[in-house]
Amino acid sequence: MTRPRIILASGSAIRRQILTSAGVPFEAMKPDVDETVIKDAVQKDGVDLETLAMMLAEAKCMDVARRTDAIVIGSDQIMEFQGRAYDKPADIAEARARLTEIQDASHTLINAVAVARNGEIIWRNLDRPSLTMRAMTVEEIDAYLDEAGPEILASVGAYQIEKLGGRLFERVEGDHFAILGLSLFPLLDLLRREGALDY
Numbered sequence: 001m002t003r004p005r006i007i008l009a010s011g012s013a014i015r016r017q018i019l020t021s022a023g024v025p026f027e028a029m030k031p032d033v034d035e036t037v038i039k040d041a042v043q044k045d046g047v048d049l050e051t052l053a054m055m056l057a058e059a060k061c062m063d064v065a066r067r068t069d070a071i072v073i074g075s076d077q078i079m080e081f082q083g084r085a086y087d088k089p090a091d092i093a094e095a096r097a098r099l100t101e102i103q104d105a106s107h108t109l110i111n112a113v114a115v116a117r118n119g120e121i122i123w124r125n126l127d128r129p130s131l132t133m134r135a136m137t138v139e140e141i142d143a144y145l146d147e148a149g150p151e152i153l154a155s156v157g158a159y160q161i162e163k164l165g166g167r168l169f170e171r172v173e174g175d176h177f178a179i180l181g182l183s184l185f186p187l188l189d190l191l192r193r194e195g196a197l198d199y
Contacts, residue, residue, distance in 0.1 A: 029064050079109055080110055096141060099141045110126070111128075
């Protein structure tokens with residue numbers, strides 16, 4: 001029996017790395033989705049952040065799924081701090097402000113994953129890991145930003161916990177892969193059930 005193809009509907013390097021490290025055979029295809037349009041539309045309707053994250057994951061997934069019969073994986077992550085949603089920082093100045101604001105406090109990463117096959121959503125998963133950042137001085141934040149460099153702008157929290165960003169935290173609760181941006185274990189279970197993986 002021929003295994004179904006797997007497509008990751010994402011341009012995210014860390015999501016590609018997660019699947020590659022787990023030995024999942026896949027192709028990556030960046031979806032053509034304007035997230036701002038979706039966010040602006042739902043903001044007027046007062047949609048909660050979990051629903052928004054799933055809507056974005058589904059939109060990415062379905063944009064690619066309409067063009068193929070492969071198993072398509074879409075994912076989105078929203079950072080929530082004190083009831084407010086945060087996007088990726090635009091520059092280092094915004095990253096500095098972000099880290100200053102969330103240091104010595106806890107925040108949540110809402111990770112939504114949607115999978116489609118034959119043009120229909122067949123599976124959804126939502127995780128909410130909680131991260132507690134240690135208290136940091138302005139000097140420590142600046143030292144981190146100088147060493148980590150502009151690649152931290154790819155993270156909603158202005159950190160990459162899998163790299164130097166791990167040094168900023170006191171405690172994390174929840175799935176490690178959900179923190180990185182793709183809930184791996186439930187996804188692997190789904191891929192096995194769909195006949196895309198041997199084990």
